Amino acid sequence: MKFKCERDVLVEALSTAGRAVSKNLPGLSGIQASLEGNQLTLTGTDRDLTIAVTSQVSGTENGTAVIPARLAAEIVKAIKPGGVELEVSEDSLLIQSGRSEFSIRLITSDEFPHLKPLDSETFTLASEDLAESLKQVVLAASSDDSRPILTGVLLAAEGEGFRLVATDSYRLAMRDIPNAAVLRQGQSVLIPSKALGELNRVLDKSEKVQVQLGETEAAFEVGDVKLVTRLIDGEFPNYRGLIPESHPNTLKVNRSEFLETLRRVKLLARESTPVRLEMSSEGTEMIAVTQDVGTARESIEGTYEGSDLTVAFNPQYLLEGIEVTPGEEITLSTIDELKPALIHSVGVEELLYLLMPVRVS
């Protein structure tokens, strides 16, 4: 294998494919480079997630080799901008650029898995819409591997479109994407949130994303990047039953002002200390108290309808929920200090963020 290309093209491709490379499996610590004509494909995988990046290069000799991902990326990043030539000979890779020359040992390619193409229908979605939806939902998925189902994002058919749902059992984010039928009626799949996080990083590469949902895998193609992920096998919690039918108390506030207040008050919510909202018809205050550190208190402009209530939240979860909620005005709807609260954007029905309060004495 032998080819020439711009350093920056290679830096980006190695970086993107390298994000799927296994950190623990020695046989998969490499990136498979495959050259056919002027088309170079770099593939990284940890068996659960595979990312392949195709780039146009000036090819001289076709071939395939597995190169050490981290070392190759570090070398290519370190060399001066401009042209770079790569050549594989027997068991080593030669990288030449200007006065620099590196020769690095290849990784045995026997262990590199062979990807099978998915035999399922391809759907096309607008990248921008999907990116916004993923940003709003993926954050609510759990990072706790001991509860694998909760590390996934549910993609389920809903009306004429589909729905994304994630929960870590303390909060739940749900986003509807209407008029985008990528699933059969009643069909749902559970996609690892890690894979969707990686997908979100590359969605700006093209206006469209092609989606294939198989029985055990899902594939996404965005421009020159293809991402294949294993699906999570298991039953997602019955999220519909978690959403209360009505909330008697509603606080309506300006989103930006509320966010600024929360960021200030959160400074005094140390360790696992929550922020409290004291809400009554006379006004609303946000309070954080950390023993031996101090107290923060700020009144909030807004309208409150309901009974007097003090409710506490994990400040980070509250912040993240409001950050992803669009619009100028938002509502925080509550039942009491122990039942889930709902954050909603006024006039926007597609997104729902459900948040459990924190019990305080």
Next chain:
Amino acid sequence: MRLIVADCTVNYRGRLDAHLPRAHRLIMIKADGCVAIHSDGGAYKPMNWMTSPNILVEEDDSLRVTNNDDELLEISIHCRISDTNYDFGDEPSLQKDGVEAHLQELLAINPQEIQEGLVLVKKEYYTDIGPVDLLCQDPTGEYVAVEIKRRGEIDGVEQLTRYLEFIGKDPDHSPVRGIFVAQIIKPQAKVLAESRGIAAIEVDYDHLRGLRRPQLSLF
């Protein structure tokens, strides 16, 4: 735990196809049925594995492991160098140093996690016989001496009893009551504490350091 050291070839068929060429490897078959294949490197991660539940079929020169997802892990054994079984018995819980000190730090920051309304007066309150972990006051103004242990045993209760006797003689801090705090408190220690009017309270270390997050959950 069964450990087989063998010259072997491994083929995996499932989500992806993978092939490990012939080499010396360690095959671990755990009591719960998990099968893991390790090389002499690569830190803690196996090169290939199959978690339980699965079905293991063994022949002289091969091990075939299958599961309900139609995944197949096939190990062809060319030479069996060693094959041993060990009974590991029950797994004791992981013990870590520094937990007690960290518990003290966390509870000093938030004494309300011990009991509602508690306010810290002094961390490491020194008496002539040693320091009590926390000296607090409750909403009525009564002093509360708190002794913190990772595992609550009888000797911890005895230690707190001695502190209480000492602090109780100080008119500035009398009356004083005691709270014995630990991640886990042994039943004998609880009985002894209660017989002496000392409250015995178990705390959740993960919750205190923010790992368990809010105690209320959606499901």
